[in-house]
Each structure stands twice: as C-alpha cells, then as structure tokens.
Amino acid sequence: MAWTYILRCNDGCFYTGSTNGDLDARVWQHNHDDELAANFTRVRRPVVVVYAEKFDTVDAAFFREKQIQGWSRAKKIALIEQRGEDLPRLSRSSGWDASTGSATQ
Template identity: 80%
Template sequence: MPWTYILECRDGSFYTGSTNGDLEARIWEHNHDDAFAANFTRRRRPAALVYAERFDTVDAAFFREKQIQGWSRRKKIALIESRWEDLPSLSRSYGALRQAQRPNDG
C-alpha cells in the first residue's frame, strides 16, 4: 500500500516522504540503511514516525507528499495533531502572512 508520512528528526525538523511499500521498513531504512536513507534524515537520526496517510495509488501518495512539503511548520504540526479545523486558516501564503504582520507605514 502506498503511504505519505512525516518523520520528526532528532533536531526537531520534519521530513515528509512517500513510499509504495512497507512503511515500517521504510522508516527503518531512514534510521539504519545509508544506501536507502534520504540525505536529510541520515544527518538527523534518529527519526520517528509522527504522521502517516495510506493511499490507493503511488501517484496519490506522491502528490500528497509534495503538497505537505510546501506547507509551513505550523500547518504540518496541525496535521500531525489532527487539528483539521486549523488547516484552512494556516493555508494563507507566507507573503500574505508577512504582509498582515507588518505595521502600517502610514
């Protein structure tokens, strides 16, 4: 079964990936197998699974991986914590968020 997953690394950073096989084996690879681990997680071991979604197709899992990779840290945390109601408000673009935080120049 294809999966999209989020790992939390030793330094607190998140890694988002997808796999078309055994999720537990993939997590093991991130933590133990230098030949198959992503460079990102290899330097930040150990990495713990904090979120996973199962999909019907590899394409759907890969699409979701890319979608989540574009999210802010705050939005990823809301997803991990199953705070579904917070996801729409965290969807504003970074530029719009920065603009809203600037004091008026007027």
C-alpha cells in the same frame, strides 16, 4: 499500499516522504540504511513517524507528499495534531487562500 508520512528528526525538524511499500521498513531504512536513507534524514537520526496517510496508488501518495512539503511548519504541526479545522487559516496566513485555490492579494 502506498503511504505519505512525516518523520520528526532528532533535531526536531520534519521530513515528509512517500513510499509504495511497507512503511515500517521505510522508516527502518531512514534510521539504519546509509544507501537507502534520504540524505536529509541520514544526518538527523533517529527519526520517528509522527504522521502517516495510506493511499491506493503511489501517484496519490507522491502528490500528497509534494503538497505537504510546501506547507509551513505550523501547518504540518496542525496536521500531525489532527487539528484539521486550523489548516485553512494557516493556508491563508501564508498567502494562499484555500477557498479559492489562489494566492491572496
């Protein structure tokens, strides 16, 4: 099973990643393993999972990771807080119209 996840770091920032394995083991790596942790999280420990989505394939999880990484902090918080109704508005305010899939004029 593959996962896309958002971690809240010790300094309050977010890290978005994906894994094709055990999510708990990957979070442990972020917190304890200097070789396998992302450079970003290594200096912002401890990290905690604040959001996770399960996928059938690692490709789907990776695609979702890249999508979320492009989002504003406000939009990530709405996702974490399960405020799906706010996501389209937050997209449009950043110059992206979710209904058309293109930049707003």
